[in-house]
Amino acid sequence: MVDKPLVHDVAPFDPAFQAELARLLAWRRDVRHFRPDPLPTGTLDRLIGLAALAPSVGLSQPWRFVSVETPDRRAAIRAEFARCNAEALAAQAGERQARYAGLKLEGLDQAPDHLAVFADPATPQGHGLGRRTMPETMAFSVVMAVHTLWLAARAEGIGMGWVSILEPARITAALAVPAAWQFIGYLCLGYPAEDHEVPELERLGWEQRGPQALLRR
Amino acid sequence: MVDKPLVHDVAPFDPAFQAELARLLAWRRDVRHFRPDPLPTGTLDRLIGLAALAPSVGLSQPWRFVSVETPDRRAAIRAEFARCNAEALAAQAGERQARYAGLKLEGLDQAPDHLAVFADPATPQGHGLGRRTMPETMAFSVVMAVHTLWLAARAEGIGMGWVSILEPARITAALAVPAAWQFIGYLCLGYPAEDHEVPELERLGWEQRGPQALLRR
Numbered sequence A, B: 001m002v003d004k005p006l007v008h009d010v011a012p013f014d015p016a017f018q019a020e021l022a023r024l025l026a027w028r029r030d031v032r033h034f035r036p037d038p039l040p041t042g043t044l045d046r047l048i049g050l051a052a053l054a055p056s057v058g059l060s061q062p063w064r065f066v067s068v069e070t071p072d073r074r075a076a077i078r079a080e081f082a083r084c085n086a087e088a089l090a091a092q093a094g095e096r097q098a099r100y101a102g103l104k105l106e107g108l109d110q111a112p113d114h115l116a117v118f119a120d121p122a123t124p125q126g127h128g129l130g131r132r133t134m135p136e137t138m139a140f141s142v143v144m145a146v147h148t149l150w151l152a153a154r155a156e157g158i159g160m161g162w163v164s165i166l167e168p169a170r171i172t173a174a175l176a177v178p179a180a181w182q183f184i185g186y187l188c189l190g191y192p193a194e195d196h197e198v199p200e201l202e203r204l205g206w207e208q209r210g211p212q213a214l215l216r217r
Helices: A016-027 A043-051 A071-091 A095-101 A137-155 A168-174 B015-027 B043-053 B071-089 B093-099 B137-155 B168-174
Strands: A063-067 A112-117 A159-163 A180-188 A214-216 B064-066 B113-119 B157-162 B182-189 B215-216
Touching: A016 A063, A016 A137, A016 B015, A016 B137, A043 A063, A043 A112, A043 A137, A043 B215, A063 A137, A071 A095, A071 A112, A071 A168, A112 A137, A137 A159, A137 A180, A137 B015, A137 B137, A137 B182, A180 B137, B015 B043, B015 B137, B043 B113, B043 B137, B064 B137, B064 B182, B071 B093, B071 B113, B071 B168, B113 B137, B137 B157, B137 B182, B168 B182
Parallel strands: A063 B215, A214 B064
Antiparallel strands: A063 A112, A112 A180, A159 A180, B064 B113, B113 B182, B157 B182
16 A cells, blocks of 8 residues: 555664753743744744644644734733633632732733634544544644644744633634634743743742652552 | 742753754654563653643643553453444444554554553642633643653654543543543553654555644634
């Protein structure tokens, strides 16, 4: 069925690359403070091309990227964030409410590029393989593309923030995409105003990272 | 609230690293053919430590890794895969049924290491931040940890395969983990028997990768 060579001699990755990859993984942060200067022309398309190298269930590639550009669309997203964030603030108990109010949870006003990301769960691509018992793997595939985008951007010094304090159905409507698409996340991209090795939520006393346990069975 | 320096001068990543990262993203494949030799002692713990550098909603770190080691547990997983895969085969229409039957969709028998991955949606870590309107971001965080593990492993020449042809509730029961945990995926890890630049599903004529479109709004 295949008449070209299947196996290639692939050069291994050297320890220096492995160390730099570990540094990238540690350095990648959710960015909420952006410089307003735009990304170079073509950057977003190139990064999305890299994101599309992500694995996907059954090779379904269900990711759908939407660049949000017009002032009215951006204003609608900002208003939706403000509404959801006010509700989240009100739901915080006691002393955590003041702490929540002190957090900056998005960079919608400064980030030069905005990407809304969706999954198309009905795509025929992949012929349904691998998703029969776990249809959520379609969304999972899109999440891996988002994380790939995050890492590829950060390797070029570009920061990304993932905004999830939004009501999915309202984003789908605000952006006039097919109602059957599943909203995955809203991404802000741009050059970070600051670089940090420690997550902002940890620096601001919201939460700390914990140790990892490996269960055995 | 924080008395140590917040901002570090972080060395940028150079173009050679960016090119190698792009090669890693392209080279990473879902592996179903493993050599049986074990990974060096400590490898799995180290890779999980890297996976835990993934972003997580509200710094909730909801990932739960379970190393599946005993023959009876592995047999239970294999039986569950066989059951689900037989149903998936039966559901294929016409000529695709024969094509489906010709696919090898897991490396459960050869892979020296097996990891079941779950999300703990009820963890108090993160204090609920960012997941009020989108509770699925807990699962999404775990998926990003899995993809981080995938990339970190591949940078060391270690292959990973993600098995999703399983019924989540049965995996939770078979591995005796808390019923409230959400099953995300079952991972096979080991040294690949072959290296390929083209996805196996594409080489075997199941599906082809398509172009990426960027919508604008």
